Amino acid sequence: GSGQIRLFSLLPGESSDATIIELFEEDLGVDAIKSHGIPKYTAISYTWGNPNDLENVLVVPNDARMQPGECKQVGSTATHLSVTRNAYEALLHLRLRNTKRTLWLDAICINQTDFDERSRKVCIMRWIYKLATEVIVWLGPEQDDSKFALEFMAERGARIHLDMDRGQIERRFDESDAANLWMVDEAVMAGRPDCPDLKPPLWPRSFDAIYTLLARPWFERLWIRQEVVLGNNVVIRAGATELSWDLFHRAVYGFGLKGVDGEKSEKAKRRRIYDQLCDLFSMLTGNPRFTRLLEKVSSCKCTDQRDKVYALIGLAQDRGHTIAAGVIPDYTKPLADVYRDICVRELDFQCPSLGFFGHCDMLPGICWRPTWVPNWSAPRRVLLGESHAHANSMAEAHVISHGLLRVTGIRVATVRKATAFPFKSENPLSQREVVEELRRLLPQQVPATCKARYGDRYYSALCDCLCSGRFKETTFPRSDYGTELCFLPQGLQARIETSNNNAFVDRFAKLLRENMDESEFERVFEFCVDNFLSMLGWAWLYGQDRSLVECEDGTIGLAPINTLAGDIFAVVLGCRQVLTFRPSPDGQYEVVGPAHVSGYSNDEALLGTLPEGYSSASVLGDDGSYRWSFRGSDSDEWSTLDPRIRWDDIKRVPKSPVYQACRMPSIFASMEFY
Numbered sequence: 001g002s003g004q005i006r007l008f009s010l011l012p013g014e015s016s017d018a019t020i021i022e023l024f025e026e027d028l029g030v031d032a033i034k035s036h037g038i039p040k041y042t043a044i045s046y047t048w049g050n051p052n053d054l055e056n057v058l059v060v061p062n063d064a065r066m067q068p069g070e071c072k073q074v075g076s077t078a079t080h081l082s083v084t085r086n087a088y089e090a091l092l093h094l095r096l097r098n099t100k101r102t103l104w105l106d107a108i109c110i111n112q113t114d115f116d117e118r119s120r121k122v123c124i125m126r127w128i129y130k131l132a133t134e135v136i137v138w139l140g141p142e143q144d145d146s147k148f149a150l151e152f153m154a155e156r157g158a159r160i161h162l163d164m165d166r167g168q169i170e171r172r173f174d175e176s177d178a179a180n181l182w183m184v185d186e187a188v189m190a191g192r193p194d195c196p197d198l199k200p201p202l203w204p205r206s207f208d209a210i211y212t213l214l215a216r217p218w219f220e221r222l223w224i225r226q227e228v229v230l231g232n233n234v235v236i237r238a239g240a241t242e243l244s245w246d247l248f249h250r251a252v253y254g255f256g257l258k259g260v261d262g263e264k265s266e267k268a269k270r271r272r273i274y275d276q277l278c279d280l281f282s283m284l285t286g287n288p289r290f291t292r293l294l295e296k297v298s299s300c301k302c303t304d305q306r307d308k309v310y311a312l313i314g315l316a317q318d319r320g321h322t323i324a325a326g327v328i329p330d331y332t333k334p335l336a337d338v339y340r341d342i343c344v345r346e347l348d349f350q351c352p353s354l355g356f357f358g359h360c361d362m363l364p365g366i367c368w369r370p371t372w373v374p375n376w377s378a379p380r381r382v383l384l385g386e387s388h389a390h391a392n393s394m395a396e397a398h399v400i401s402h403g404l405l406r407v408t409g410i411r412v413a414t415v416r417k418a419t420a421f422p423f424k425s426e427n428p429l430s431q432r433e434v435v436e437e438l439r440r441l442l443p444q445q446v447p448a449t450c451k452a453r454y455g456d457r458y459y460s461a462l463c464d465c466l467c468s469g470r471f472k473e474t475t476f477p478r479s480d481y482g483t484e485l486c487f488l489p490q491g492l493q494a495r496i497e498t499s500n501n502n503a504f505v506d507r508f509a510k511l512l513r514e515n516m517d518e519s520e521f522e523r524v525f526e527f528c529v530d531n532f533l534s535m536l537g538w539a540w541l542y543g544q545d546r547s548l549v550e551c552e553d554g555t556i557g558l559a560p561i562n563t564l565a566g567d568i569f570a571v572v573l574g575c576r577q578v579l580t581f582r583p584s585p586d587g588q589y590e591v592v593g594p595a596h597v598s599g600y601s602n603d604e605a606l607l608g609t610l611p612e613g614y615s616s617a618s619v620l621g622d623d624g625s626y627r628w629s630f631r632g633s634d635s636d637e638w639s640t641l642d643p644r645i646r647w648d649d650i651k652r653v654p655k656s657p658v659y660q661a662c663r664m665p666s667i668f669a670s671m672e673f674y
Contacts, residue, residue, distance in 0.1 A: 002120070003029030005128060006109040007041050009062075009100040010091060019055075019091050020078070021108065022100075024062040028127050041102040043132035044094070045227040045234075047217045048107065048303075049086035056080045057091065057108075083107050090138040093239065104128060119329040125223075126230050126314025135231030137224070139216050142239025149209035150236070150243045157247035160254045210255065213238065214273050222302035225280060226315045252277055290316050290323045291346055291356040291374070295383075298359075298376045305377035306331060306338050340373045344399055352395040354407065354575040360591040362562045362582075370403040371591040381545055382425075384558070384596050385468035386618060387577045388628050391603040391642070395574025404588075409572035412605050413551035413597070415580075416449075418563040421543035434536040435495060438466075441548065442496055453554030454599070459489035461598035465548065465558045466492075466539040468596045475626070476619045476638065483535045487512060487524070491532030505529070542596075549595070557597035569597050571605040578605075607644040614643050 009022040026032075026039045058078040083091075087107050094101060111117045121128075129135055139146070216238075218224060228234050234245035280296075293312050302308065310329040323345045330338075343356050359374035361381055368375045396408035419441050423429065429437070446458050454461045463485065471485040472478045494508035512528060513521055542558060549559045557569060559580045567582050577594035578601055584590065602616060610616060613633040618626040629638040 003027050003032060003124060003127070005104070005121070005124070007039065007102055007104055008059075008108055010095050010103055011060075011100055012096050012098050014097065015092065019057045019088065019095070021057055021059055021081075021091075022062045023059055023108070028124065028131060038131050039102075040133045041104050042094075042134045042136055043129050043227070043231065044087075044090055044103060044105045044136050044138055045129075045218075045224050045231070046086060046090055046105070046138040047221045047224075049084045049217070051084060053085045054082040055085055055088035056082055057088065081108065086138070086140060089141055093138075093141070093237070094136065104132065115331045119331060122310050122313070122329040125311075126226060126318055129227045129231045129314075130318075132231060133233065135227060135234045137218065137228065137234060137236040137245070139213065139218050139236060139238040142241065144212045145205070145209035146213050146238040147241045148205070149213040150238060150241045152206055153210065153251035154243050154247050156254055157243075157249070157251035160250040211273060214252075214277065217301075219273070219277065219280075220299075220301045222297055222300035222307055222311045225297060225300070226311055228280075229315055230318055289346065289353070289355060290342060291359065294342070294374070294376045295359050298378075299380040304331065305335050306333070308376045309338050309342055335377065336369065336373065336375075339376060340370065340403075343373050347395065347397055347399070352397065352574055354395045354397055354572055357572065357575045357579055357591065358577040358594045360579075361560060361593045362590065364562060370405070372405045382541055384542065384577065384594055385470035386474075387469065387594075387596060387601040388603055388616075388618075389571045389578045389597075389601050389605060390574060390576050391606040392628070393573040393606065395572075397574065407572050407574075409570045409575075409579075410605050411568050411570045412578070412600050413553055413555040413557075413569045415549050415559075415563060415565055415567045415569070416552045417550045417565060418547040418559065418567075419549075420547045420561050423540050423543040423545075425544055429540055431533055431536045434540050438536075438539065439496060439499075444496060447550065447554065449552070449554030450550065450556060451554070454556075457489075459493045460485070461556055463488045463492055463535065464598040464601075465556055465596060466542065467535060468538075468542040468558055469601055470538060470542070474617050476617045476629075483538055484531050486531075487515075487528045488532060488535055490515075491528060491535070495532070508532070555597060555599060557595045557600075559595040559597075560593035562592055563595075567592055569595060569600065571600060577601075603642070603644075607642065611643050 004025055004027050006023055007026050008024070011020040011022065013020070026041075027036075028039075057080075059081050060078050083105075084107065087105060090105070091103075094103065106112075110121050228245060236243045236245060236248050290312065293316065294308060297308060297312065300308075302311065306329070309327065313327055313329070316323065323342070327342070327345070346353065346356060356374055357372065359376070360372060361375070361378065362368075362371060363375075363378055366375070366378060368378070398406045400406050421441065422437060423434075442462070450458050450461075467483060471483060473485055490511040491508055494504050494511055498504045498507050508529065509521070509525060512525060516524070545561045546558050547561050547563050549557045549563055551557070551569065555569070557578070559567075559569075563580050564582070567580055569578050570581055571578055578597040580592035580595045581589040582592050610630070614630055615633075616628065616630050617638070619629040619638045620626055627640055629640050630643055631638045632643070
């Protein structure tokens with residue numbers, strides 16, 4: 001039946017004994033569970049490891065009914081089954097001395113060479129983990145101070161209170177427990193002169209042990225997302241040491257407050273590890289689009305790239321995604337077709353959105369068709385900052401043939417020149433090195449077309465591109481993530497116009513004094529210099545595998561590194577990002593990828609600029625989600641109603657009111673992509 005699975009009993013024994021199992025079948029179908037209850041078993045979540053490094057386990061017939069004392073003498077009734085060394089070591093550590101243990105492990109319970117069986121079992125994988133009595137995450141044997149790391153995380157995690165709905169640390173402080181100061185931040189302890197050390201760092205041993213543990217291959221594995229999110233009573237184990245998933249979750253969030261330590265390359269590696277874990281934790285709550293889930297797992301490792309979709313089916317179905325309800329795993333289908341079908345289903349089943357366009361990337365040396373379908377198996381590029389180019393519009397998109405998609409949008413600019421940044425994630429640069437590259441690449445004088453386009457705002461537009469719009473002012477409450485736009489343009493101008501640090505400081509000071517009195521200058525100058533230096537890190541991050549683009553009308557943007565002269569920027573209904581397209585002679589287009597274009601990334605292409613005195617930001621609501629909102633200079637309240645729209649004139653219909661207000665056939669065009 002569809003609910004039929006294999007389980008096995010791991011027979012007891014000493015460490016030197018042969019590893020012996022008994023295979024048998026159970027039924028997880030609804031009728032079987034009503035009649036006999038849920039079978040008790042432990043599911044193992046692990047990574048295969050080297051497929052060529054194999055060990056043998058002995059399989060005896062289930063009707064042999066062997067007793068513990070007989071396990072050493074299996075005779076001719078046993079057969080050999082090869083498993084990877086990591087799976088074998090898991091069995092050795094999980095084996096009990098005197099009692100059988102009922103387990104589920106995919107390498108033993110699923111015939112990996114039978115595509116039909118694999119497809120059938122993938123469909124019920126969520127139930128295998130959801131109905132398990134316990135899920136054990138096997139990280140591998142004890143090594144590299146892993147015992148200390150797990151025990152330290154258990155102790156620290158017990159002191160952290162986590163708001164699971166928002167994925168945020170609750171701001172609590174127990175006056176009687178000074179140890180809680182370990183994770184308290186400045187916002188909690190403001191005005192507490194008796195607590196000078198608000199965020200004490202971790203000791204080097206703690207940092208090294210924890211991040212070495214978090215760098216183990218299990219955390220990169222794709223299938224673990226579903227296994228731990230849906231599993232009950234999840235515990236993490238390395239060697240003989242265990243830690244509950246709940247304490248692990250809390251501890252990792254606490255470590256996030258500490259930042260990361262180490263040399264440049266090590267800090268970048270540890271930041272990637274932490275960000276990947278945050279992507280995993282974010283799956284515990286909320287209900288993102290299926291293609292957003294795909295983006296979160298695009299850097300995860302799996303043997304078959306079709307599993308980027310199939311490994312999320314159970315999780316999506318558990319969250320009520322209709323998009324996943326009809327997806328049948330088929331390991332014979334071409335990879336591009338698997339990804340294309342998901343995009344088409346998102347258009348058909350969810351509020352029409354082209355959000356997946358923002359994940360398309362024309363990567364050097366990779367031929368991928370159709371270009372409007374993201375290649376989630378390709379290397380993951382750092383995502384651009386949040387854009388809001390679409391004014392909440394609904395997509396107008398139709399698949400008109402197997403590989404052809406028709407959408408509606410506005411062409412906003414044509415690329416005249418694209419200059420690639422030399423920044424690479426594997427080669428972190430110092431601030432001085434980033435400055436040298438920027439001075440080499442950026443024009444020493446403002447181009448005439450750019451001056452005509454932006455006027456005195458050119459350097460503001462340039463900062464906007466270099467930071468991909470990621471400023472603290474663009475979120476409310478103000479984010480700790482990003483840099484501050486305030487006085488940043490003057491710093492960039494000074495740095496481009498000068499060749500050494502002393503000249504830069506003098507020029508920056510002169511530009512600031514033109515806009516403030518001396519007392520204010522003395523108060524903010526040191527902050528302005530530090531703020532500019534922090535911007536260099538963001539410029540290096542967002543510039544990786546991207547180009548600074550200048551358009552024929554002077555518009556500037558940050559675009560994919562494959563962008564060429566003659567490509568166009570366009571705003572497509574239903575897609576938040578400005579997109580880079582490449583026209584073809586037959587009037588169709590290829591998708592090059594998303595871009596951050598100063599002057600078009602915040603609804604301007606559809607609605608024009610905001611009225612004077614108004615500002616926009618992504619505002620945190622009571623439900624923990626962010627919404628694009630607006631505020632006038634004479635008000636302290638944020639509103640989701642855009643001041644550029646005459647709301648009284650709009651008849652509210654199921655389609656977005658913004659879409660109804662801004663859709664003008666004279667400026668919109670139909671575009672076809674292949």
